[in-house]
Amino acid sequence: MNKSTTRAEQKELTRRTIIDAAFRLLSADQSYANLSLREVTREAGIAPTSFYRHFKDMDALGLTLVDEAGLTLRQLMRQARARIEEGGGSVVRTSVTTFMEFVETNGNEFRLLLRERSGTSKSFRLAVQRELQHFVEELSDYIEARTGANHVTAYYEADALVTLVFNAGADALDLSPSKRILLADKVVQQLRYVAKGSESLRNHKC
Amino acid sequence: MNKSTTRAEQKELTRRTIIDAAFRLLSADQSYANLSLREVTREAGIAPTSFYRHFKDMDALGLTLVDEAGLTLRQLMRQARARIEEGGGSVVRTSVTTFMEFVETNGNEFRLLLRERSGTSKSFRLAVQRELQHFVEELSDYIEARTGANHVTAYYEADALVTLVFNAGADALDLSPSKRILLADKVVQQLRYVAKGSESLRNHKC
DNA sequence: AAATTCAGCGTACACATGTAAGCTAAAACT
DNA sequence: AGTTTTAGCTTACATGTGTACGCTGAATTT
Numbered sequence: 060m061n062k063s064t065t066r067a068e069q070k071e072l073t074r075r076t077i078i079d080a081a082f083r084l085l086s087a088d089q090s091y092a093n094l095s096l097r098e099v100t101r102e103a104g105i106a107p108t109s110f111y112r113h114f115k116d117m118d119a120l121g122l123t124l125v126d127e128a129g130l131t132l133r134q135l136m137r138q139a140r141a142r143i144e145e146g147g148g149s150v151v152r153t154s155v156t157t158f159m160e161f162v163e164t165n166g167n168e169f170r171l172l173l174r175e176r177s178g179t180s181k182s183f184r185l186a187v188q189r190e191l192q193h194f195v196e197e198l199s200d201y202i203e204a205r206t207g208a209n210h211v212t213a214y215y216e217a218d219a220l221v222t223l224v225f226n227a228g229a230d231a232l233d234l235s236p237s238k239r240i241l242l243a244d245k246v247v248q249q250l251r252y253v254a255k256g257s258e259s260l261r262n263h264k265c
Numbered sequence: 266m267n268k269s270t271t272r273a274e275q276k277e278l279t280r281r282t283i284i285d286a287a288f289r290l291l292s293a294d295q296s297y298a299n300l301s302l303r304e305v306t307r308e309a310g311i312a313p314t315s316f317y318r319h320f321k322d323m324d325a326l327g328l329t330l331v332d333e334a335g336l337t338l339r340q341l342m343r344q345a346r347a348r349i350e351e352g353g354g355s356v357v358r359t360s361v362t363t364f365m366e367f368v369e370t371n372g373n374e375f376r377l378l379l380r381e382r383s384g385t386s387k388s389f390r391l392a393v394q395r396e397l398q399h400f401v402e403e404l405s406d407y408i409e410a411r412t413g414a415n416h417v418t419a420y421y422e423a424d425a426l427v428t429l430v431f432n433a434g435a436d437a438l439d440l441s442p443s444k445r446i447l448l449a450d451k452v453v454q455q456l457r458y459v460a461k462g463s464e465s466l467r468n469h470k471c
Numbered sequence: 472a473a474a475t476t477c478a479g480c481g482t483a484c485a486c487a488t489g490t491a492a493g494c495t496a497a498a499a500c501t
Numbered sequence: 502a503g504t505t506t507t508a509g510c511t512t513a514c515a516t517g518t519g520t521a522c523g524c525t526g527a528a529t530t531t
Contacts, residue, residue, distance in 0.1 A: 073508075090298070090384070092298065093298060097488065106507070106509060106510050108490070108492095109508070109509045110434050110489080170383070174380075181293075190525095215505095216376070218455070219429060223429070233387070249422075252421070252422060252425060253458045256463070257459050259462065272477080272529070278479090279478075303517075312480095313478080313519080314480075314520070314521085
């Protein structure tokens with residue numbers, strides 16, 4: 060325990076190298092599911108067997124990636140909320156724009172979440188679900204506070220909103236930038252339907 | 266060209282055997298993507314190389330499966346519409362119930378669509394998209410005729426409805442029957458938000 | 472009856488995979 | 502200074518893969 064833990068430091072560094080390598084290998088044509096341990100270590104520049112010094116197996120690495128991707132997304136959305144509080148444009152529009160920016164600049168992180176949400180590993184599916192649930196709950200609280208809607212209603216509404224946005228993100232992946240704008244317009248409109256419909260069914264007047 | 270094409274018949278029969286074998290191998294734990302040619306032929310009871318007598322490669326088989334799954338779904342929904350026309354309960358409720366039944370009884374067909382929608386093959390993604398588009402357009406026409414909404418509005422609304430139902434189906438896959446009922450309630454409510462919101466924003470009165 | 476087609480098979484090969492076993496050198500601890 | 506720990510390496514093996522090649526016998530055509 061002398062000056063600085065050079066050993067542990069190096070280990071952490073290699074661990075990061077592996078994680079970064081894995082992210083780098085994800086693309087439209089390669090999902091985490093068909094990514095092999097050897098590919099990852101090749102990209103990371105280490106021996107295949109060295110992988111095990113850092114992760115129990117590919118599943119463990121995958122769950123780490125899901126966590127990181129979720130974290131990135133959450134940070135971005137928090138940033139969007141800050142922009143909103145400071146009085147920037149419409150809540151809906153800003154949120155959608157931010158999310159679409161995430162999809163555009165972090166396409167492979169998003170693809171990971173998107174694909175593993177319906178993948179063959181239950182733990183992966185649960186991990187992604189947890190990330191999404193996070194957004195639904197936050198949004199639900201926001202709606203409840205803002206509109207005074209009852210708990211269940213707010214939750215249903217938030218869930219629908221998140222679902223629509225997430226799916227639009229998935230669609231965006233295969234679209235040209237110009238068509239993405241149209242897509243954004245579509246989803247903004249759809250979110251308004253949900254918000255308005257929820258409100259309208261709440262106050263049965265008229 | 267004598268009595269009956271025994272040769273072509275047999276070929277078609279084997280083709281079906283392969284298709285059925287492939288469907289049988291799909292499950293919560295196995296996606297089409299990580300299904301090997303050899304696994305399929307083993308299940309079908311033919312030699313690996315015989316596969317090529319029927320399909321160019323696994324992609325060709327996969328696209329066939331997507332088509333068949335889409336067809337099954339479409340038939341079920343048509344049947345639901347018949348039930349509705351005959352005056353059975355709510356349009357929304359009946360549609361959701363029918364879809365949920367499809368997910369329950371044809372889980373693996375649905376999983377195929379769900380997974381390949383975001384898979385690594387663009388042609389698969391497009392194939393699934395086409396199936397979904399089919400529903401959106403049909404529903405869009407229905408809404409336009411029924412409510413007199415403008416073309417774009419009806420389309421946006423239909424798109425949102427299909428997205429919500431499809432996603433609920435995905436969630437249903439990992440749930441117990443009792444929780445599926447709650448899920449169905451949720452999605453029914455969400456669909457009503459969309460319908461009501463769309464209508465409400467259309468007639469700006471009140 | 473003779474010739475042709477072809478669905479299905481067996482063999483074979485080159486390749487990629489996950490991971491077990493054991494070594495090494497440097498870091499960390501005593 | 503001596504001992505222990507350990508990140509990373511090399512080698513090795515068993516297993517699964519896609520598919521090329523050529524055969525066979527029966528169905529079909531001539």
